[in-house]
Amino acid sequence: MAYINENFIKIPATYLFSEIAKRVTQHKSENPSAEIIRMGIGDVTLPLPHASIDAIKNAAEEQRQAETFRGYGPEQGYDFLRNMIVENDFKARGLTIEADEIFVSDGAKSDTGNIGDIFGLQNRVAITDPSYPVYVDTNAMAGRAGQPSASGQWTNLIYLPCNEANNFIPELPTEKADIIYLCYPNNPTGTTLTKEQLTKWVNYATENEAIILFDAAYEAYITEENVPHSIYEIDGADKVAIEFHSFSKTAGFTGTRCGYTVVPKSVTAFSENGEKISLNKLWLRRQTTKFNGTSYVVQRAAEATYSPEGKKQVRALIDYYMDNARIIREALHAIGLKVYGGVNAPYIWTKTPDGVSSWEYFDYLLKDKNIVCTPGAGFGPAGEGYVRFSAFGNKEQTIKAMERLK
Ligand SMILES: Cc1ncc(COP(=O)(O)O)c(C=O)c1O
Numbered sequence: 001m002a003y004i005n006e007n008f009i010k011i012p013a014t015y016l017f018s019e020i021a022k023r024v025t026q027h028k029s030e031n032p033s034a035e036i037i038r039m040g041i042g043d044v045t046l047p048l049p050h051a052s053i054d055a056i057k058n059a060a061e062e063q064r065q066a067e068t069f070r071g072y073g074p075e076q077g078y079d080f081l082r083n084m085i086v087e088n089d090f091k092a093r094g095l096t097i098e099a100d101e102i103f104v105s106d107g108a109k110s111d112t113g114n115i116g117d118i119f120g121l122q123n124r125v126a127i128t129d130p131s132y133p134v135y136v137d138t139n140a141m142a143g144r145a146g147q148p149s150a151s152g153q154w155t156n157l158i159y160l161p162c163n164e165a166n167n168f169i170p171e172l173p174t175e176k177a178d179i180i181y182l183c184y185p186n187n188p189t190g191t192t193l194t195k196e197q198l199t200k201w202v203n204y205a206t207e208n209e210a211i212i213l214f215d216a217a218y219e220a221y222i223t224e225e226n227v228p229h230s231i232y233e234i235d236g237a238d239k240v241a242i243e244f245h246s247f248s249k250t251a252g253f254t255g256t257r258c259g260y261t262v263v264p265k266s267v268t269a270f271s272e273n274g275e276k277i278s279l280n281k282l283w284l285r286r287q288t289t290k291f292n293g294t295s296y297v298v299q300r301a302a303e304a305t306y307s308p309e310g311k312k313q314v315r316a317l318i319d320y321y322m323d324n325a326r327i328i329r330e331a332l333h334a335i336g337l338k339v340y341g342g343v344n345a346p347y348i349w350t351k352t353p354d355g356v357s358s359w360e361y362f363d364y365l366l367k368d369k370n371i372v373c374t375p376g377a378g379f380g381p382a383g384e385g386y387v388r389f390s391a392f393g394n395k396e397q398t399i400k401a402m403e404r405l406k
Helices: 016-030 050-064 079-093 108-118 134-142 195-208 279-290 296-304 308-334 358-369 395-405
Strands: 102-105 125-129 157-161 179-183 211-215 241-246 259-262 268-270 276-278 339-341 347-351 386-390
Touching: 016 358, 050 296, 050 308, 079 102, 079 296, 102 108, 102 279, 108 134, 108 211, 108 241, 108 259, 108 279, 125 134, 179 195, 195 211, 276 279, 308 339, 308 347, 308 395, 358 386, 358 395
Parallel strands: 125 157, 125 179, 179 211, 211 241
Antiparallel strands: 102 259, 241 259, 268 276, 339 347, 347 386
16 A cells, blocks of 8 residues: 655645636636736746847757767756856855856756755754745645644744834744745845845854755845845855755746756755764755756756846846836835835735735735735735735736726
């Protein structure tokens, strides 16, 4: 007889975005002529940079010829891409990260989800609330989260609430945390930490021999000076932090799939007999066993985002979305809502009016305004009473949606 992993049946059956899709489909079937504007799921809408398309075409031609054909590549990614990453995302910012500390992947979702493989089940995990759902759900799947409770919290996770009261700056945990997930610029709130604020977390991790899992998927959206693009800008982070990056939101790779994870060789955690073990070695072992590399063609497309023309095209994509973010922020503010994010991130986090619940406000916007947002409660208990608007839509549609709210 085969037994399942019991942890899977503890997790709420509907993933946030499937529930949204279900409600939208029902509304559409009841109102076939409704022109629905989607500002919910964080998928991009603009096509890939031309530089990446040209690189894909060239790489496809290489795959046509026996002389240039490539089969399995290195699981950790080709050097041509890892070197570009080191030069542009780290060296250019004065940071020392080496190519063998970069692990190219099919995106940050897989990596933020899979990283738990290298950590023991006894670790206490702290997660900002609200958060990108992958952190909580993958810890629940692994059996590290305990039991779900009526409050929406898992019994064994340490929640770090981020709300109006603390201006979305999480406080250090009162219980000792071993692994801490931080995502900045934040999905879903669009808020950031300054260098000083992030330093507190690096110091906490250093003092408590904890590891920070830092999700930097939106770093390219940062516009303000004192907001770190990488946790390695903070002294000591190279001993306590793993960082995740994605080409999805930066360069439109949501469907093309490429990201990378930085595991400095100096980051260690403990074996049960107290020995310090390099996490770089463990992650290499994990990836070479369970992952066979990102496609060659896609890695060439990612490499092209670092070429001079690629950089310009990527910047144009980001500017387009950030202009949408401005339009959304201003419109929501003008109708009297409290608005957060949207300055260093493509997400705008809004307090619902008159204390209505996230899902009630979601339903109101869907049914009365034909606008799809994301209910904040879907990102964790502290998201209740908020909704998230995404700036990844088409500009005309974004303007139209905001007109409807007036
Ligand atoms: C915070 C965060 N991390 C990771 C991801 C996943 O990125 P990728 O497309 O690279 O898997 C997302 C996607 O929405 C995200 O919001």
